[in-house]
Amino acid sequence: MRRGPLVSLNGSRSAADGAAVPVSPEELAESALAAVAAGAGEVLVHPRTPCGRESLSPRVVGPALEALRAAGLGVPLAVAASIGSESDPAARLARVRSWTVLPDRAAVDFAEPGAGVLAEALLGRGVAVDAVVRLGGPAGPDPLARFLAWPVREPRRVRLTAELAAADPGLVAGLRGLPPVEVVLYGREAAAWPVLRLAARCGTGVRTGVGDVLRLPDGRPARSNAELVAAATAASR
Template sequence: MVMIKACLNGNRRPGEHPALPLTPLQLAEAAREVHEAGAAAVHIHPRDEAGRESLSAVHIGAAVGAVRRAVPGLPVGVSTGLWITGGDVRTRTEAVRGWDSLSTDERPDFASVNLSEPGFPHLWKDLQRLGVEVEAGVWSVADAEALAGAGLECVRVLVEIIGGDARTAVPRAHAVLHRLDDLAVPGPRLLHGEHAPAWVLVDEAGRLGLSTRIGLEDVLQGPDGEPVDGNAHLVRLARARPALGG
């Protein structure tokens, strides 16, 4: 069965969807619901008290710890997107190194690192020193080549098709996947898209036997444009897709 990771909130603004989870308790409840719906892992963007994305240890620890208490054993991952620190590499580095103060239960199992962002090799090594596994965020052929050149090990390669036309999403994804294979980049692949390509690439991942992800970070509607109740509804819709064995 294809592994589905649920991406619960992303960088969406408060109010973009009525069920968008922002607080630790909301993230914990959403994680419990998606796990019951069939998700094998969750990816979250912890927030501060004002609802803004944060890499601060206090906010990372509160969100991860709440999810762990609600769903023991469910792998929990976070973003390290550079936009979270306003594009400041040094601020991101200091924030992530601050996770050293977190207990094991408060540290994420994995964190995504975007190959298109400056400073990724040092961030990668900092995460590994913390015992946090790295998901490599590969958005393009150039990112695939950067990953191969870096020679860094990751728990999985996220082939992420961000925006664009759904009609070109599959060729774009295959160009990245083929380049990863040509360069013999190790690690399992997870294929997903954001916005228009999201459902097209859930189906393509199923056809290819690759892991995928779905959630309010990636899309706010079902495969036919229908409204959804929240993250668990999206996971159930994904599980029901014929390409995923539904």
């Protein structure tokens, strides 16, 4: 039986984006607990310093994960290991290697330099990898090609997380021939709900949360991650 949606608790957003965006470890734990109660099967977080800056420092990642686990969520926890937290690939790699508290998974953006090396380092530490790619957007570096060029030696511990610019079945068809890895689809803002419904039809995993979209399918502002998860679960049936 497929697990519930992956919920992106905060993404690149800050408290300035509204009360629905959790920032502190306590807010993340409260939001995650409600989202799991609403049906979320996994949690993705962008840890932040007290001043709101994204960070991969063990002094930031550790407390966030500890607060989430102390809440008794009972679902896998993922951390975004992205350029938003550390722009230098070597420094990002060093940060990940210095973690003292490990997530279950980490999201690695294959549009960013050093993604393959970072993913290998995470796998070496026992952390599963979500390989993030974007499909259908502006021309530029092809993250899917980078992913395909990366030797997936442990397919059970690697997942492809694809952001679709639009709910285009052709984009999903282009994923045929991938290594035997699980696939999660998501969209952002106006694309979020059409892509989620497409993912449900295709039988892939789905992702939602205020990190991706701030409005419900009917256009109303979402009051919480839990509200988005409940709507996603209903739309996936």
